[in-house]
Amino acid sequence: MSTVLQARDRAxxxxxxxxxxxxxxxxxxxxxxxxxAFFAVFAIVPLGGVxxxxxxEWDGIGDPSWTGLDNWALALADPATYHAIWLSVQVMVLSxxxxxxxxxxxxxxxxRRGRFRAVLGVLYFLPMxxxxxxxxxxxxxxxxxxxxxxxxxxxxVLSQDWLGDPTLALYVVIFVIAWQFVPFHTxxxxxxxxxxxxxxxxxxxxxxxxxxxxxxxxxxxQLRYTIITSSTLMTVGSLTYFDLVFVLTxxxxxxxxxxxxxxxxxxxxxxxxMGRASTLAVLLVVAGLALSLGxxxxxxxxxxxxLEGA
Amino acid sequence: MTLVKRRTAVxxxxxxxxxxxxxxxxxSGPTGGGGATAWSLTGGDEQTFRTSFxxxxxxxxxxxxxxxxxxxxTAIGAGEAPTLVFSWSGGLLQSWVxxxxxxxxxxxxxxxPAFVNRFLPSVARTGVLDGKTYAVPNNGMQPVVLFYxxxxxxxxxxxxxxxxDDLMALVPRFNAxxxxxxxxxxxxKWPQLMWEEYLVDRLGGPEVFNAVAENKxxxxxxxxxxxxxTMIQQLVDAGGFVHGFNSIATDSNADTALLFTxxxxxxxxxxxxxxxxxxxxxxxxxxxxxxxxxxxxxxxxKGDPANIVGNPANYxxxxxxxxxEQKQAALRYLREDLMNDTYVDSLLAGGSVPPLTGIxxxxxxxxxxxxxxxxxxxxxxxxxxxxSWDQALSxxxxxxxxxxxxxxxxxQITPEQFSxxxxxxxxx
Numbered sequence: 209m210s211t212v213l214q215a216r217d218r219a220x221x222x223x224x225x226x227x228x229x230x231x232x233x234x235x236x237x238x239x240x241x242x243x244x245a246f247f248a249v250f251a252i253v254p255l256g257g258v259x260x261x262x263x264x265e266w267d268g269i270g271d272p273s274w275t276g277l278d279n280w281a282l283a284l285a286d287p288a289t290y291h292a293i294w295l296s297v298q299v300m301v302l303s304x305x306x307x308x309x310x311x312x313x314x315x316x317x318x319x320r321r322g323r324f325r326a327v328l329g330v331l332y333f334l335p336m337x338x339x340x341x342x343x344x345x346x347x348x349x350x351x352x353x354x355x356x357x358x359x360x361x362x363x364x365v366l367s368q369d370w371l372g373d374p375t376l377a378l379y380v381v382i383f384v385i386a387w388q389f390v391p392f393h394t395x396x397x398x399x400x401x402x403x404x405x406x407x408x409x410x411x412x413x414x415x416x417x418x419x420x421x422x423x424x425x426x427x428x429x430q431l432r433y434t435i436i437t438s439s440t441l442m443t444v445g446s447l448t449y450f451d452l453v454f455v456l457t458x459x460x461x462x463x464x465x466x467x468x469x470x471x472x473x474x475x476x477x478x479x480x481x482m483g484r485a486s487t488l489a490v491l492l493v494v495a496g497l498a499l500s501l502g503x504x505x506x507x508x509x510x511x512x513x514x515l516e517g518a
Numbered sequence: 519m520t521l522v523k524r525r526t527a528v529x530x531x532x533x534x535x536x537x538x539x540x541x542x543x544x545x546s547g548p549t550g551g552g553g554a555t556a557w558s559l560t561g562g563d564e565q566t567f568r569t570s571f572x573x574x575x576x577x578x579x580x581x582x583x584x585x586x587x588x589x590x591x592t593a594i595g596a597g598e599a600p601t602l603v604f605s606w607s608g609g610l611l612q613s614w615v616x617x618x619x620x621x622x623x624x625x626x627x628x629x630x631p632a633f634v635n636r637f638l639p640s641v642a643r644t645g646v647l648d649g650k651t652y653a654v655p656n657n658g659m660q661p662v663v664l665f666y667x668x669x670x671x672x673x674x675x676x677x678x679x680x681x682x683d684d685l686m687a688l689v690p691r692f693n694a695x696x697x698x699x700x701x702x703x704x705x706x707k708w709p710q711l712m713w714e715e716y717l718v719d720r721l722g723g724p725e726v727f728n729a730v731a732e733n734k735x736x737x738x739x740x741x742x743x744x745x746x747x748t749m750i751q752q753l754v755d756a757g758g759f760v761h762g763f764n765s766i767a768t769d770s771n772a773d774t775a776l777l778f779t780x781x782x783x784x785x786x787x788x789x790x791x792x793x794x795x796x797x798x799x800x801x802x803x804x805x806x807x808x809x810x811x812x813x814x815x816x817x818x819x820k821g822d823p824a825n826i827v828g829n830p831a832n833y834x835x836x837x838x839x840x841x842x843e844q845k846q847a848a849l850r851y852l853r854e855d856l857m858n859d860t861y862v863d864s865l866l867a868g869g870s871v872p873p874l875t876g877i878x879x880x881x882x883x884x885x886x887x888x889x890x891x892x893x894x895x896x897x898x899x900x901x902x903x904x905x906s907w908d909q910a911l912s913x914x915x916x917x918x919x920x921x922x923x924x925x926x927x928x929x930q931i932t933p934e935q936f937s938x939x940x941x942x943x944x945x946x
Contacts, residue, residue, distance in 0.1 A: 267613060267913075268591050268592065268595045269591065269594055269595040269613060269614065269617045269619065270595075270616070270617040348765075348767065348770075349770070351765065352762075352765065352766065352772060353761055353762030353765060353766075354760065354761070354762060354766070354772065354776060354781060355772055355775070367761075367762075368762075369761065369762035369764060369765055370762075370765060371705065371764070371765035372704060372705065372762050372763065372764025372765030372766070373764070373765075374928055374930065457705070458705065458707075459921075460705060460707065460764070460921075460924055461704070461705070461764045461765075461924055461928055462921060462924045462925040462928055462930055463921055463925070466921075474917060475917075477588045477591070478588075478913065478916075478917045479913055479914040479917040479918075480591065480613070480912075480913040480914055481914055
């Protein structure tokens, strides 16, 4: 019974691969200067600007004027802000719950060798080639209750008001997001599965473990770091879902899909309230940082050896 | 030593590349060459604009509607506006004027009476803010009309509605025949605003909205607004709008298609739906199946039934931050190239009616004299031509209005809640 576990313990998962050169020479840290300069000019400076703007009133045209904490007080007293945050949390949690099991199982399936799986894999990764805008436009057309696929296939079941019903729209958005991102996470898991030493499975087979036990006792534990990487990307990424939702629903019907990033954009560029938009942007940055740091801490992520795809 | 030097050189080159890239971003505005520039919209009257700009030597760029609205604001804020600024007038133009970014054209209008006088007064008036002329019309009038499918009306043996009661009586009859009474692109939100604008105007007249525009406290609680919203929800309850109307977007013209493919009997839309149908299904028009009429009257309403809502036109303004040379070129364009004979003919051929006085004869000689004449008469004879509310109000109020209106159509809020939510935006 414990052979499997012992086999895992013996596996050199955390120690550096033997024979890897330990030279300290390599590219000089100075080589990072251009990249750091880019990062400073295009990330740090605008970020600081947004933080400053969150204490100002600005309609995007005239001169910004200081208002102190007004934007923060207004944004934090506005039910619309909490509605947007609640929607974002729902999308984050549900996306994770939907995408993780699917991509994990597909990743495991596709990781095995075989011509059939290779073809399936290639077909399956097609959504990764499409831009979010193209995906949104395609789904909008497919889901149209009068001209979409319900009409094309004569299936009345499909003739729901998918994007126009406030209770359905959010779930449709989560579905389309999953359709877009599951292939990417499948790829991550596929890579993770292929890194698991085959000897573990051979040992397990000798001990008479079936595929299900192999999955739960070898594959899943070995994929721990992959799961954390994928989950970090998923949860932090869900704070940035914008393009797809913007094109698919525009935040509607009503405010049913007005997620936090969308609320930020619409406040700033439709409502011309750059102060409120900047406040929401700072909230998003803080939430993203906290999430990503929290997940790393939780997993002592940085000390792991399986840093693939992070 | 040489290695360190080379390294420094590489870093310096890298930094130089970074800096030159950033500066390039800063100077990539539309101004250049000293000539006048213009930004306009794709679709609609684009071809007319293109031809006139080419002959006047103005450098023009074209954008989609929403993309333009977002881009122009950033450009004006950054002092990178084109010389000729395209707008709907109203609240958007007002905010640019307030920031001193738009040139006052009053002197031009005083020196050259034809500069403004050739336009229909009701349309020219929209370009006047605070008693000064800031904008002149540049394309066709866009009143909102009730389009209908004559064939479907014949099928159930009915007449187009003259009153709101007629309209409500038609709803169950069309539904019984398996035809949607009204097409509607609810996802775009603004088509719902047309119902609100017309009903409030019919019930209470232009004063109701004027009070809102003047930021009178509690202006959104006017009984006319509450009654209009109650009537809208009654129409929704009765099944007045096509199934799934909230997931139909107008930018794909799916709502227009419902009308000419015989799935919906009526369609409340701006006059620009005509060129769209003309392009998509010309036989629908030549076969005499397309009907159009004005919005029904409401019994007991105070508003003049001849009032219309929509966009009086789109407008040109001149950027105050342009160079003198560019300003002169732009003014010359507005005097000589805008709305000259070729320009007017081109607009009419595309199915647009320019807001000019005394062009009845020209209209009679076009391909669609019947439709164009009725639009011209409707717009020129209207006691009040109300600019679309989302354009007339400040952008922040407009955003809240469209969201609340959609929730009203979805029955997520009551007419009273709508009024309360909107009253909170007064003065913003």
